[in-house]
Amino acid sequence: MALSIPIPPLAEQERIVSYLEDKTSKIDAYVAEKEKEIQLLQELKQKTIADAVTKGLNPDVKMKDSGISWIGMIPEHWETKRIASMFTGKVNANSDFGYKHAFKFNYGTLVPKNEVGDTEEYRDVYVKYSVIREGDILINGLNLNYDFISQRVAIAPSDGIITSAYVVARPRTGTNAHYYTYLFKTMDSMKLFHGMGTGIRLTLSFDELKKQLVIVPSQDEQRAIVAYIDEKCQKIDTLMTELQAEIDYMKEYKQRLIADCVTGQVNVQNETT
DSSP states (O other): OOOOOOOOOHHHHHHHHHHHHHHHHHHHHHHHHHHHHHHHHHHHHHHHHHHHHHHOSOTTSOEEEOSOTTTOEEETTOEEEEGGGTEEOOOOBOTTOOOOOBEEEOSSSEEEOOOOSOGGGGHHHHTTSEEEOTTOEEEOOSOTTTOSSSOOEEEOSSSEEEOTTSEEEEEOTTOOHHHHHHHHHHHHHTTOGGGTOBTTTTBOOHHHHTTSEEEEOOHHHHHHHHHHHHHHHHHHHHHHHHHHHHHHHHHHHHHHHHHHHHTTSSOGGGOOO
8 A cells, every 4th residue: 555645845855954954953953952951960969969968967066987988977976886796697588478569679669570471380480589688678689780771779668579690678667767878879989899899790799798897877867868868859859850840841742843844834944943
């Protein structure tokens, strides 16, 4: 079956092309500017988290050397401890198939895994998954030498299961999971986990993680730092969401403009550039 398409005169085609080049270049420049703003906000967010979790909220506090190269100076009254003293990596397998739905990583968060069909179809796989508890910190320590982009740290929003390939750091009593999630996310943004992996593919295990030193503010300070970061990041996330909505709208507008112009819905002779 032959397909017929409208073909305007060559002179009109040239006017349409010229018009679209002008309009789309302006749209592209606008989108690029907004994408740069998002990148700057993302950097601000990372700096806000890093400064708060490693330096605290009091700019006038007396400082000391933490003895941890990537952190440097910390408030004098803070401590340093091995991760092993604050977290355990011992978790049980879902051997009784008590949990029938799993989590997966999604850019620094845990979300339900996409599952289709009857739950029994997953039994042989899910009985080998690790049972996690709300507040556990998960680290994707796979293929550290191949991927320098993914956000590898997330906190479990509820009890459930996840593949045993991931590191589970379960907070011991008195350990603020949300504070250390932010600290580990800072380590991730600095790609510090990449130096801890072992083997050809650089895979991180809890046995490697537990050897690392981390800082320990008082519990009151940890809670205050978490509240501060939550508030600041919520505002930044809102701004980024608004900017992304603008970007999405302009990209859709660009496609619609092109379609309207090439199909004659817009008379470019009556439009000004």
